[in-house]
Amino acid sequence: MNEALLRSLTPSVLGILVRRGADFAAAEDAVQDALVEAVRVWPADPPRDPKGWLVTVAWHRFLDATRADAARRRREDLVSVDSGEPAPGSGSGSGPAVDDTLLLYFLCAHPSLTPSSAVALTLRAVGGLTTRQIAQAYLVPEATMAQRISRAKRTVSGVRFDQPGDVATVLRVLYLVFNEGYSGDVDLAAEAIRLTRQLAAAIDHPEVAGLLALMLLHHARRATRTAPDGSLVPLAEQDRGRWDAESIAEGVEILQAALARDRLGEFQAQAAIAALHADASTAEETDWVQIVEWYDELARLTDSPVVRLNRAVAVGEADGPRAGLAALAALDNSLPRHAAVAAHLHERDGDLATAARLYAEAAHKAPNLAERDHLTRQAARLGARRCR
Secondary structure (H helix, E strand, O other): OOHHHHHHHHHHHHHHHHHHOOOHHHHHHHHHHHHHHHHHHOOOOOOOOHHHHHHHHHHHHHHHHHHOOHHHHHHHHHHOOOOOOOOOOOOOOOOOHHHHHHHHHHHHOOOOOOHHHHHHHHHHHOOOOOHHHHHHHHOOOHHHHHHHHHHHHHHHOOOOOOOOOOHHHHHHHHHHHHHOOEEOOEEHHHHHHHHHHHHHHHOOOHHHHHHHHHHHHHHOOHHHOEOOOOOEOOHHHOOHHHOOHHHHHHHHHHHHHHHOOOOOOHHHHHHHHHHHHHHOOOHHHOOHHHHHHHHHHHHHHHOOHHHHHHHHHHHHHHHOHHHHHHHHHOOOOOOOOHHHHHHHHHHHOOOHHHHHHHHHHHHHHOOOHHHHHHHHHHHHHHHHHHHO
16 A cells, blocks of 8 residues: 555545535545545555545545535535546546645634644645644644544634635744654654645745745754764754755755745745855854844844844854844843853853853753753853863
């Protein structure tokens, strides 16, 4: 059984049912039933047209469920006017995949959904992942994830698409998927890249290209971000010879084409910063002055305090640690990673006592174990240096 094929066909099959008038939740259930049937039937009797087969079976499952529910009889009457049902495997009636998949992107990123629900629904409906796989990726019980997906499906079940969706919201959801990284048997970073490629093929938008470039450039460094013992390796200490040169080249090419359209957005600006890091053969050769300029653009586009926090780091590298501390002083010290950035800048300025204290404070606030251990080691390292 070709699991990758089934996953790739899931969004277009689901989109066809929704476009025909099926309620999203009922359509998704019908598609899942069709996938189960495919796993049972295909090994012995593979269809000539897998997509057409899935559309036919899923549509019949939907109609069967609709007939069994008197409350939905009016919808059945409305959508069953299509009398030319194809035979399984004939392929007729499957419709264009691109438009249907694009509809699902916008549906799963609906503003009425919480970010976590939007991500889970995107992975299920567009990514074709099972509830178990998504639960493993998020390190939650399968029952918990099933409830989250069910609530999300109910939320969007009555949504109709008579206007273009919000591309920015879709991109934000995909960015959240990418940042989940890897856990369980699903590599969410790679899955986010796959889905963003799919979106880029369906819609001509410079920010879609910018996000794809950003993902590729960050993903290129993945193998060097942790040591064999699982500890974090800071960017300046990573082995750049192990960065994925092919992904970097592709990311830069995509970014350059997007920037040439002169419609700058935040993902393009972030990708430009990542490209400058990738372009430096050593940490010392990093063009920090240009990175500060890109952070200025990014701050103008987003007015984000997190962007200004990262800008303070870049200013500290470009103009010296005291300039970085001056930029940091204008920010709220309750920001995530504020203490870690302050510790780094104070260390570069030679104030080891303050830096050690701030590293310990940052470790206490760290959002995950790996980051906490890294910051704890930094505090211990400076403490040992002061005792010499």
